[in-house]
Amino acid sequence: MTYQTQLRGECFSFSTLADVFAKANEVKSGDELAGIAARSDRERIAAKWVLADLPLAHIVDNPLIPPEIDAVSRLILDQHDSATFREFRHWPVGQFREWLLDDRTTGAQIRAISQAITPEIAAAVAKLMSNKDLIVAASKIRVITRCRNTLGQAGVLGVRVQPNHPADDPSGILFAAVEGLLYGCGDAVIGVNPATESVDTVAAILHTLDRLITTSGAPTQACCLAHITTQLAAMERGAPVDLLFQSVAGTEAANSSFGISLDLLREGQQRVLEHHAARPVSWVGMQAMYFETGQGSALSAEAHHGVDQLTLEARAYGVARAFDPFLVNTVVGFIGPEYLANERQILRAGLEDHFMGKLLGLPMGCDVCYTNHVDADQNSADLLLTLLTAAGCNYFMGVPCADDVMLNYQSTSYHDVASMRRLFGLAPAPEFAHWLESMGIFRNGQLASRDRESTHPLHQSIRGMLESVTTD
Known part of the structure; x- marks a missing residue:
């Protein structure tokens, strides 16, 4: 399957989904070394345009590396929460990006669907984000x-x-x-x-x-x-x-x-x-x-x-x-x-x-x-x-x-x-x-002063600890 789009009258064609992913990536010397990077900024933007319109389900249904030949691909499919994914599988990647960045979307909501997000989906939406977007979206999510x-x-x-x-x-x-x-x-x-x-x-x-x-x-x-x-x-x-x-x-x-x-x-x-x-x-x-x-x-x-x-x-x-x-x-x-x-x-x-x-x-x-x-x-x-x-x-x-x-x-x-x-x-x-705090390293939540180190009780305890640890 080929993926095509026009950008100001110029037609861009991508031979595979992996080709879209590679050319939508920001400039990386590794992709250039592999010979898969976009050849121009215009081609990169065209690939991002195609990627933004792809439904998330299309990415899940078309593995970049076939599971028949790769255990990681099989693992990704096996651990996919398909039931939760049904709620948003029709979203284009661009819509998913907008949902992640929406002020009304909370970190708890994002965590609730994390098992329904495949690595390829995470990669796709990252390619559409600015540096600021990546900071804002990640700052919502806490993993304890x-x-x-x-x-x-x-x-x-x-x-x-x-x-x-x-x-x-x-x-x-x-x-x-x-x-x-x-x-x-x-x-x-x-x-x-x-x-x-x-x-x-x-x-x-x-x-x-x-x-x-x-x-x-x-x-x-x-x-x-x-x-x-x-x-x-x-x-x-x-x-x-x-x-x-x-x-x-x-x-x-x-x-x-x-x-x-x-x-x-x-x-x-x-x-x-x-x-x-x-x-x-x-x-x-x-x-x-x-x-x-x-x-x-x-x-x-x-x-x-x-x-x-x-x-x-x-x-x-x-x-x-x-x-x-x-x-x-x-x-x-x-x-x-x-x-x-x-x-x-x-x-x-x-x-x-x-x-x-x-x-x-x-x-x-x-x-x-x-x-x-x-x-x-x-x-x-x-x-x-x-x-x-x-x-x-x-x-x-x-x-x-x-x-x-x-x-x-x-x-x-x-x-x-x-x-x-x-x-x-x-x-x-x-x-x-x-x-x-109990060791005197912090005081009221901040690093304690190290004045008069020779008599500071912290250093006395540390000295004894080192002697104990280094003695067989």
Whole structure:
């Protein structure tokens, strides 16, 4: 089936629905690399025009990647709430956009239909939105999750403390993590990317983080972001697992390149939930999965099936929501300039990803980041951080000095997120905020003064905690 329209007397024709989707996307170097991008702004506008008039049912009834060849497509169809979808299946994409942005449409109404929205629908409507539209629509939607604490409520902004170390040194990890706690960060998770992918290393990191949490009494969760099979092997050896992590993508072939399948994710989720039930920990809730994504991952694995990277990112969220995650975040600028070439593309992708994830019912965070060979800088990160805070992002990364010395990329720092909390009047997760006050880290909801550090009771308690954690 071909799709045609005229724009000021010029006829534009698109050979497939995937072609419409790709050419309606905003400029992305990844789509250009794949050879599927619009060749001009006029062609891009024509594709958006066609997309705006397509009924939502047409998108659901015509999968971009046939379910016969792709497990992710089958998953999307299997989890689709077709009964709720009947209420608005006849809407064109443009009408759906207007409904989302209507002041009378509430976040609760959007959440009520999230299971009826397929990833392709989320991608389609995102392509018709301006940056401001993406912020306004996403800001309505709250997705609340619970593990050792509660995230996602209105007025709450969480932080993942990311104390990576190039040699996986426990002392280095601990001191970076404690610095994050001193800034009021770490309520989302204390999560370490291991430099070495080994069961012994992962187990040692998990034990170290658990001992820090236990000793300090901080109501938060730990994670070591190794491959899911490595984490499960460490768990079998007795390592405590709060959140089970995995990077996911939007096609079966791309996930296979990560060494995972949907069955493996199901098995992992079941095993970690059983592990939770057997541990003497006071859980607020039993959400135990943590996923990371990023535009361009399927293309980099040569597993994109001719579909644009925005739509494939939305399909990755379709994978994530099948496993009721506690955390999801897009690592928006990490994959490199081949896929997002500059500040403008990274900013756009971050707003798109956050909106689509929230629309699909996910607890979205963002690693606002860039690599050192892309046309962006820390001002770029500051801008996206501020816009995503306005959009209601659940959490950001807290990296010492915003410079990850293990992964060699630039992100956001502890004080960056503290600034966003102050600027927008936001607070940490409620259980974590109570702990911060009890420790003297916060006073009346704000970071406490650090005058006379040598005698401050906070530093005395932190010193004792470090000695306890680092002593075998």
